[in-house]
Amino acid sequence: MELIFATNNLHKLHEVREKLKSCGDELSTPIRIISLSEIGFHNDIPETGTTLQENALIKAQTIFDFYNQNCFADDTGLEIEALNGEPSVYSARYAGEHCSFDDNINLVLSKMQGKTNRKACFKTVIALILNGNTHYFEGRVDGEIITEKHGVEGFGYDPIFRPDGYSQTFAELALEEKNQISHRGRAMDQLVAFLHRLHSAQSGV
Ligand code: IMP
Numbered sequence: 001m002e003l004i005f006a007t008n009n010l011h012k013l014h015e016v017r018e019k020l021k022s023c024g025d026e027l028s029t030p031i032r033i034i035s036l037s038e039i040g041f042h043n044d045i046p047e048t049g050t051t052l053q054e055n056a057l058i059k060a061q062t063i064f065d066f067y068n069q070n071c072f073a074d075d076t077g078l079e080i081e082a083l084n085g086e087p088s089v090y091s092a093r094y095a096g097e098h099c100s101f102d103d104n105i106n107l108v109l110s111k112m113q114g115k116t117n118r119k120a121c122f123k124t125v126i127a128l129i130l131n132g133n134t135h136y137f138e139g140r141v142d143g144e145i146i147t148e149k150h151g152v153e154g155f156g157y158d159p160i161f162r163p164d165g166y167s168q169t170f171a172e173l174a175l176e177e178k179n180q181i182s183h184r185g186r187a188m189d190q191l192v193a194f195l196h197r198l199h200s201a202q203s204g205v
Contacts, residue, residue, distance in 0.1 A: 001031055002069070003071060003128075004034045005034070005035060005036075006059045006060050008042075011156070012184070013035050015182075019185055022180075031192075031195065041067075045063075047075070052076065053125045056074060060073040061134075064129045071128075076091065076125075077089050077091045077122070078157050079123060080108065082117045082118070086111075105149060105157060112145055112147075119142070119144060120161065122140065122141050123138065123183055125137070125138050125187070126139075126191055135194060139185065141183045144164070149171070150162075154173075170182065
C-alpha cells in the first residue's frame with residue numbers, strides 16, 4: 001500500500017521510513033511512503049491550529065484535498081513542566097518565525113536556567129486519511145531537559161532531551177534506538193497495528 005507522508009521535514013521522513021523497515025515483520029501488507037517532493041508538492045502548509053491534532057489534520061487534509069490519495073501527517077510538540085507546558089504546539093517557531101533548531105534550543109536553555117524541575121515530554125499526533133476517513137494515533141515519551149547540548153544525531157530539540165531510563169540524549173542515540181521509544185516511533189507503532197488489524201479483517205485472517 002502507498003501512503004503519502006505530508007511533511008517537508010526530511011528528518012521526519014527518514015525516521016518514519018526507517019521505522020517502517022523495522023516494523024517489516026508486523027506488516028501484513030508492505031507500506032511504501034511517498035514524500036511530498038516525489039509528488040511535486042513544494043508549498044508550505046500553514047499550521048494554523050491550536051492543538052497537535054488540529055495541525056496534523058490540517059497537513060493531511062491539505063494533501064488529501066490536492067491528490068485524493070491516502071496520506072498521513074504528524075504534528076509534534078515538546079512540553080516542559082517548568083515552562084507551563086511550553087513550547088507545545090509552537091515548538092517549531094518558539095524563537096520566532098523562520099528560526100533555526102539552535103535558536104529554539106537556546107531559548108529553552110535560557111528559560112530553563114536555574115530551574116530544578118527539568119521534566120518534559122514529547123507528544124506526537126498522527127492524522128491518517130484512509131479512503132476518505134480520518135484516524136488519529138498518539139505517541140509520547142517522557143524525559144528531562146538537560147543543561148547543555150549533547151550529541152549530533154536527530155534534529156530539533158534532540159540534543160537537550162534525555163528520555164527517562166537513558167543516560168544519553170536523543171541526539172546521542174542511534175536512530176533505531178530513538179525510533180523504538182520516541183513519541184513518533186510510538187505513534188507509528190499504533191498506525192502500523194491499525195493497518196495490520198484492518199488488513200487482517202479484510203483478508204479474513
Ligand atoms: P512539527 O510537528 O513539524 O510542527 O514540529 C515541531 C517542532 O518540534 C520541529 O520543528 C522540531 O523543532 C521539534 N520536533 C519535532 N519532532 C522532534 C523530534 O523527534 N525530536 C526533536 N525535536 C522535534
